[in-house]
Amino acid sequence: MKPTIFTRNNNKRGVSTKSIYFRTLAMPCLNYYHELFYKEGLKIIPKNLSVLLTARDLAYWIMDDRGKSIHNQTIIHTRSFSKSDVEFLQYILHKNFGLLTRLE
Numbered sequence: 001m002k003p004t005i006f007t008r009n010n011n012k013r014g015v016s017t018k019s020i021y022f023r024t025l026a027m028p029c030l031n032y033y034h035e036l037f038y039k040e041g042l043k044i045i046p047k048n049l050s051v052l053l054t055a056r057d058l059a060y061w062i063m064d065d066r067g068k069s070i071h072n073q074t075i076i077h078t079r080s081f082s083k084s085d086v087e088f089l090q091y092i093l094h095k096n097f098g099l100l101t102r103l104e
Contacts, residue, residue, distance in 0.1 A: 045085040050092045058097065075104075 003022040010017070036046045046052070067075040078086045086103060093099040 043080045045081060045089050049089070050096055053092060053096060055097065
């Protein structure tokens with residue numbers, strides 16, 4: 001569908017916010033990625049992620065699913081992954097990009 005702008009008025013705060021939304025079609029060509037990241041209905045870190053993950057991919061991931069701590073650190077939300085998958089992701093981020101990470 002065509003992008004639509006939605007305006008929400010917050011009368012208590014006296015502000016108005018806008019968001020844009022649209023719907024997409026299911027694309028069979030993206031099934032490959034779903035199959036990489038989901039096994040038996042659970043979200044996983046694929047074993048070949050170190051080969052697949054580029055700096056651009058990481059930038060998209062951070063822009064899409066991140067937060068910022070009070071210490072000005074980037075947080076990547078990984079709650080849907082198992083602890084062992086998150087530890088594996090930490091290894092990949094260090095090996096591929098030299099990033100030092102920690103679990104909280």
